[in-house]
Amino acid sequence: MSLVVNMASESDVSVQGHGVHTAYVELATALERRDDVSVVRGRYGERVDCGVYHLHTLGTRVWRKLLDPRAPTVVSAHVVPDSLVGSLRGARWWRPAARLYMRWFYRRADTVLAVSGTVARALESELGVDPDRIEVLYNTIDMAAYRTTTQDRIAARRELGFRDDAFVVLGVGQVQPRKRVDLVDRLAREHPEMTFVWVGGIPFKHLGADYGAMRSLMDDAPDNLVFTDMLPHPEVRRYLQAADVFCLPAEQENHPMCILEAAGVGLPVVARDIPEYDDTFGDDVLRCRDETFGEALVHLREDETAYRTWAERSRRIADRFDSAAAAERLVGIYRELVAARVARSEAGPHRRDGGGRSARRQRRPATLNR
Numbered sequence: 001m002s003l004v005v006n007m008a009s010e011s012d013v014s015v016q017g018h019g020v021h022t023a024y025v026e027l028a029t030a031l032e033r034r035d036d037v038s039v040v041r042g043r044y045g046e047r048v049d050c051g052v053y054h055l056h057t058l059g060t061r062v063w064r065k066l067l068d069p070r071a072p073t074v075v076s077a078h079v080v081p082d083s084l085v086g087s088l089r090g091a092r093w094w095r096p097a098a099r100l101y102m103r104w105f106y107r108r109a110d111t112v113l114a115v116s117g118t119v120a121r122a123l124e125s126e127l128g129v130d131p132d133r134i135e136v137l138y139n140t141i142d143m144a145a146y147r148t149t150t151q152d153r154i155a156a157r158r159e160l161g162f163r164d165d166a167f168v169v170l171g172v173g174q175v176q177p178r179k180r181v182d183l184v185d186r187l188a189r190e191h192p193e194m195t196f197v198w199v200g201g202i203p204f205k206h207l208g209a210d211y212g213a214m215r216s217l218m219d220d221a222p223d224n225l226v227f228t229d230m231l232p233h234p235e236v237r238r239y240l241q242a243a244d245v246f247c248l249p250a251e252q253e254n255h256p257m258c259i260l261e262a263a264g265v266g267l268p269v270v271a272r273d274i275p276e277y278d279d280t281f282g283d284d285v286l287r288c289r290d291e292t293f294g295e296a297l298v299h300l301r302e303d304e305t306a307y308r309t310w311a312e313r314s315r316r317i318a319d320r321f322d323s324a325a326a327a328e329r330l331v332g333i334y335r336e337l338v339a340a341r342v343a344r345s346e347a348g349p350h351r352r353d354g355g356g357r358s359a360r361r362q363r364r365p366a367t368l369n370r
Contacts, residue, residue: 003334005031006040006048008065009056013044020078022233022257023115023139024056027076027330030142030323037331052334058105066108072337075109076137080122082252103127110337113137113330115255117279135333138280139255140326143318146264148241156242162195167301170243170267172199172236172258173250175214175227180249180272185217187247187294188225194297199239201229240265245300248272249293255280263317268310270296284313 007028011021031037040048044061053065053073066073081099106112106129114120114136123129162168169187173179181198188196202214218227228239240246246262247270254276262269263284271277273287286296300307 002036002038003052003331003338004038004040004050005052005054005334006043006050006065006071007031007054007056008042008044008062010044010059010061011057012042013061020056022141022261023076023078025233026139026141026257026323027326030140030327031330033324034327034331037334051338054334055109058102066105072110072341073108074111074113074333074337075106076113076115077106077119077123078115078254080119080254081126082122099126103129109133111135111333113333115139116276118276119254136279137326137330137333138321139257139260140321140323141257141260141264142324143264143322146237146240146261146318148265152241156238159238160242162242166195167193167245168195168197168243169245169247169297170197170199170239170262171247171249172240172261173248173256174200175202175218177210177214178250178252180251181214182217183249183290183293184247185221185225187297188222190294191297192222192224194224194301196225197228197239197243198225199228199231199236201227237261237265240267243267245270245297247293247297249288249290250274252276259285260317260321263314263321266311266314266318268300268307269314269317270300281317284317286310 007024009021009024011024028039028041032039040050045064047064047068047070050071053068053071055062055065055073055075056078058075058079066075079102081102106123106127110133112123112129112134114123114134115138117136120134120136123134124131157164157166157168171179171181171184175181175198184196184198188194201218202211205211221227228235231239240261243262243265244267246259246267248256248259249272250256251272251274253274259269259271259281269281269285270293271281271285271287273289277285277287286300288296300310
């Protein structure tokens with residue numbers, strides 16, 4: 001019998017220009033390809049007749065699903081308190097309140113899916129989530145949709161107006177201090193021989209951190225740095241296909257979808273050396289500090305052997321984080337939750353834990369095959 005899953009991300013009815021929405025769409029689409037799961041998307045502010053709820057956002061529109069005792073709830077933890085600082089205005093001041101809210105929300109779930117080992121540790125140590133309820137399930141994408149041929153690349157560059165000999169360095173994400181777009185601006189000024197493109201804007205407008213400074217940075221960019229503002233996802237893919245290198249200097253990330261997309265295209269990835277990447281990308285991305293990003297880009301531009309080596313490393317990322325494997329494991333998690341609930345129901349009255357949800361099974365192995 002097909003298992004009905006109500007999967008919801010409030011980005012459906014609000015801002016979509018961020019990685020949480022992409023992660024939600026990719027996972028829902030991967031599940032919809034299977035014949036043993038029926039996915040009901042959205043239906044915000046209401047309960048749904050389903051076997052499992054799977055939530056990707058933490059807003060009030062999904063409260064009725066979170067609190068519905070008729071079906072177990074899975075929550076994907078894309079955001080932890082540290083994700084807010086440098087993203088939204090005044091986050092350092094209201095972070096404690098956000099922490100309390102996240103603690104309440106995540107602890108209500110039967111299973112919390114951490115998108116990286118770093119997130120799993122934050123869930124347990126900072127937010128007090130029972131480790132037996134935490135699973136690490138990395139973000140994934142349909143890598144086949146990003147495979148790029150030479151002809152695809154030529155067509156994309158022609159469509160977007162890049163010269164044949166241009167060395168295009170691409171970044172993707174919201175324009176905010178946490179992403180360190182200021183460093184991209186500096187790199188563009190120091191390397192006029194390269195073309196820099198940042199695909200993204202400020203979707204939350206004046207709610208964004210340092211909105212005025214970020215707006216000025218976009219308006220005063222050098223000639224070899226282009227900000228596209230927010231784009232539909234198919235257009236983002238065209239920029240990836242047209243680029244030579246992907247660069248993400250962000251100071252805090254969990255498991256960014258944009259790196260997965262760049263890897264799917266086959267681009268070498270240059271990223272900041274942060275601990276969040278230790279258990280995800282490891283040495284398959286060229287990890288840098290502020291002072292070494294420029295050196296890394298020059299190295300890739302001038303050394304064809306190095307370029308091919310790092311492109312091959314990206315293909316390893318693509319092999320590791322394809323959505324089909326994640327969907328397979330996720331269905332197993334769903335079915336285990338449903339089976340546990342049926343067993344408890346047949347056993348009669350049972351103990352409830354302090355969060356109001358039923359105590360459940362031992363924690364399973366935490367990672368996809370690597």
